[in-house]
Amino acid sequence: MSDRSDRGDGQPLDRLNPMRLGLRHQLGLVGLVGLGTLPLVIDATFALTLALAYFWGVYAMSWDVVSGYTGQISFGHGVFFGVGGYTSALLNLGYGIDPVFSIPVGALLAAVAGLIIGVPALRLRGPYLSLVTLVAPLILVQVFIFRSDIFNGEQGLSSVDPLFGLSTFGNETAFYYVALGLFVGVLALLLLITRSDAGSVFTAIREDEDAVAAAGLNPAKFKIMAFVLSAAIGGLAGAVIVHTPSGNASPTTLMSVTVNVEVIIAAILGGMGTIVGAGVGGILLILLREQLSKVAWTVPIIDTPVSDIDFLVFALITLVLLYALPGGIVRWVIELGGQSVAKLRGRDDVAADGGQTPLEQVYDSYAEWFSGGDDDER
Amino acid sequence: MSAETASALDPDDGLLVLDGIVKQFGGLTAVDDLSIAVEEGEILGFIGPNGAGKSTTFNCVTGRYPPTSGTVYYDGEDVTGTDAHRMVTKGLARTFQEFRPLEDRSVRENVELALTPDKLFSLQGLRGETRQRAAAICERVGLGDRMEMLPDELPHAGLLRLELGRALATEPELLLVDEPFAGLSGPEVESISNLLSDLRDEGLTLVVVDHNMRGLLSLIDRAIVIQFGAMIAEGAPEEIKQDPTVQEAYLGGDEL
Numbered sequence: 001m002s003d004r005s006d007r008g009d010g011q012p013l014d015r016l017n018p019m020r021l022g023l024r025h026q027l028g029l030v031g032l033v034g035l036g037t038l039p040l041v042i043d044a045t046f047a048l049t050l051a052l053a054y055f056w057g058v059y060a061m062s063w064d065v066v067s068g069y070t071g072q073i074s075f076g077h078g079v080f081f082g083v084g085g086y087t088s089a090l091l092n093l094g095y096g097i098d099p100v101f102s103i104p105v106g107a108l109l110a111a112v113a114g115l116i117i118g119v120p121a122l123r124l125r126g127p128y129l130s131l132v133t134l135v136a137p138l139i140l141v142q143v144f145i146f147r148s149d150i151f152n153g154e155q156g157l158s159s160v161d162p163l164f165g166l167s168t169f170g171n172e173t174a175f176y177y178v179a180l181g182l183f184v185g186v187l188a189l190l191l192l193i194t195r196s197d198a199g200s201v202f203t204a205i206r207e208d209e210d211a212v213a214a215a216g217l218n219p220a221k222f223k224i225m226a227f228v229l230s231a232a233i234g235g236l237a238g239a240v241i242v243h244t245p246s247g248n249a250s251p252t253t254l255m256s257v258t259v260n261v262e263v264i265i266a267a268i269l270g271g272m273g274t275i276v277g278a279g280v281g282g283i284l285l286i287l288l289r290e291q292l293s294k295v296a297w298t299v300p301i302i303d304t305p306v307s308d309i310d311f312l313v314f315a316l317i318t319l320v321l322l323y324a325l326p327g328g329i330v331r332w333v334i335e336l337g338g339q340s341v342a343k344l345r346g347r348d349d350v351a352a353d354g355g356q357t358p359l360e361q362v363y364d365s366y367a368e369w370f371s372g373g374d375d376d377e378r
Numbered sequence: 379m380s381a382e383t384a385s386a387l388d389p390d391d392g393l394l395v396l397d398g399i400v401k402q403f404g405g406l407t408a409v410d411d412l413s414i415a416v417e418e419g420e421i422l423g424f425i426g427p428n429g430a431g432k433s434t435t436f437n438c439v440t441g442r443y444p445p446t447s448g449t450v451y452y453d454g455e456d457v458t459g460t461d462a463h464r465m466v467t468k469g470l471a472r473t474f475q476e477f478r479p480l481e482d483r484s485v486r487e488n489v490e491l492a493l494t495p496d497k498l499f500s501l502q503g504l505r506g507e508t509r510q511r512a513a514a515i516c517e518r519v520g521l522g523d524r525m526e527m528l529p530d531e532l533p534h535a536g537l538l539r540l541e542l543g544r545a546l547a548t549e550p551e552l553l554l555v556d557e558p559f560a561g562l563s564g565p566e567v568e569s570i571s572n573l574l575s576d577l578r579d580e581g582l583t584l585v586v587v588d589h590n591m592r593g594l595l596s597l598i599d600r601a602i603v604i605q606f607g608a609m610i611a612e613g614a615p616e617e618i619k620q621d622p623t624v625q626e627a628y629l630g631g632d633e634l
Contacts, residue, residue, distance in 0.1 A: 193499075196499070196500065196501050197494045197495070197497075197500040197501070198498060198499065198500070200483075200487070200490070200491060200494065201491065201494060203480075203482060203483075204480050204491050207480040207481060207482055208478050208480060210442070210462070210474075210478065211474070211478045211479075211480060211544075212463075212491070213441075213461070213462035213463040213466070214440075214462065214463075214466060214471070214472055214474070214478075214544070214545070215463075215466065215491050215492035215494070215544060215547070215548060216463055216466035216467050216471075216492065216496060216548045217463055217491070217494065217496045218461070218463045218464075218496055219463070221496070221498065222498070225498050361482070
């Protein structure tokens with residue numbers, strides 16, 4: 001957001017040279033290397049917690065590419081995790097297909113689900129689209145409960161083969177790397193796409209769809225692309241997670257209302273419309289919740305330990321953070337870092353951020369929609 | 379109300395031909411059997427009092443919504459109801475009267491968007507060529523020294539220039555300019571007029587919409603005046619000014 005002026009010249013590959021990247025990108029790379037070496041110093045339980053956190057990072061990034069970038073807010077991203085996870089689990093359980101092959105099929109079917117939800121998105125705007133996405137996972141869960149003979153209802157499907165024939169106990173480090181690998185791969189792919197021309201069209205759609213059409217670009221095509229891409233990645237994460245100890249093919253892991261809401265919280269908390277922010281948000285969300293569930297301290301007056309009301313405390317912390325940092329943690333850190341770097345270099349010319357945060361933009365467009373605006377004859 | 383205007387036009391009568399365009403919203407007829415031919419290389423003034431149906435006509439042509447009936451021909455081809463973005467690809471660009479810059483990016487990046495190919499996977503923007511072309515367009519419309527500003531730092535005239543820049547970036551043959559002179563000072567009107575006539579001299583066809591003739595008189599070659607969605611006069615700007623029907627339409631309202 002801040003170093004627009006140093007990009008532009010030179011060949012694309014040349015600009016991937018780590019030595020020429022901006023400071024915060026270099027720090028990001030160092031951070032990833034740090035995560036790669038972490039299993040040397042942590043125990044198995046914490047490795048699994050982090051693995052779950054990486055999956056949530058991917059969930060949140062998949063939400064961000066469609067909702068954070070194009071402003072098409074999805075309230076039911078779990079439907080894509082669910083389609084991916086259940087597809088892979090059913091293929092594995094019913095037909096004995098190895099997870100290595102069933103996972104891509106899960107991602108593919110999730111992409112098809114993205115198309116099915118994305119096509120109405122071309123006609124529905126704002127709250128109507130959100131309602132469709134809100135209802136879709138509820139329908140899916142009800143179908144799974146109705147046909148419990150296949151989907152095993154609320155319990156979900158268990159005893160699915162683990163990925164690569166790993167064993168659930170003893171191979172925690174391997175699962176850690178599976179999750180980290182997925183996280184890094186998805187991060188790289190989404191960064192590439194959102195930093196290419198498509199990314200600037202996505203954010204332009206969030207700002208003003210008619211202006212995008214007036215620029216000769218087909219907003220429908222780019223919206224569908226964002227939905228399908230997001231669904232495929234969400235489905236991939238859902239499909240992989242059911243073959244690891246981090247989760248199983250059940251509504252609780254993949255598509256409960258809590259999952260749907262927490263994905264949004266993670267992305268907004270980390271920084272909506274940045275990909276990196278969503279990834280970081282997903283990781284922090286799981287770590288924060290894990291920490292809270294271990295706090296034995298008893299809250300006075302209500303006389304309850306924090307660990308019993310961890311979700312309540314978590315929700316309250318979220319509210320405070322959303323109020324204090326509407327642009328998200330990552331944007332806040334970058335801004336803070338930019339200011340201190342500028343101070344160190346004795347400059348005080350940090351570009352004023354005149355734009356709105358994506359959250360404010362989406363709020364504005366909803367408010368405009370409700371007030372019946374968006375008229376040409378103003 | 380005007381039986382003499384509704385003669386059917388031929389698709390090849392101009393670069394852009396509207397033949398019997400009707401647009402109804404529920405029971406309201408906003409555009410009533412309007413037939414217009416825009417000739418290649420001219421600057422046509424499209425004039426009418428507020429609420430006459432100018433913007434509605436505009437929106438029917440640019441694909442914002444389809445007309446209820448009638449046909450739009452562009453370059454001899456029936457393009458009725460074609461999507462907005464496809465009309466742009468065909469060579470028909472527009473500006474927005476109320477200015478719709480993308481507030482989250484600089485002036486230059488606004489223009490860059492219009493240079494982006496309509497492809498899902500494109501790395502064109504990473505090569506820096508788009509950046510140079512966008513900068514050249516910013517220079518062309520008089521924003522050369524302000525291209526790194528955010529749109530909300532631009533004055534009113536600057537936003538109009540940005541609208542023009544974004545439209546020009548799509549390399550149009552025909553440019554529809556919606557109410558460019560509203561809210562501009564005298565010198566600004568003159569400067570924008572000069573820009574528009576320069577563009578015409580470079581081969582662009584222009585349709586300039588306005589609710590009065592202020593600033594248009596010296597710019598346009600021909601004017602069409604509409605009222606209640608129907609054409610009431612057509613001709614050279616001086617003739618239009620003397621036309622009794624037009625004077626009546628403006629009686630008590632805006633001054634022509």
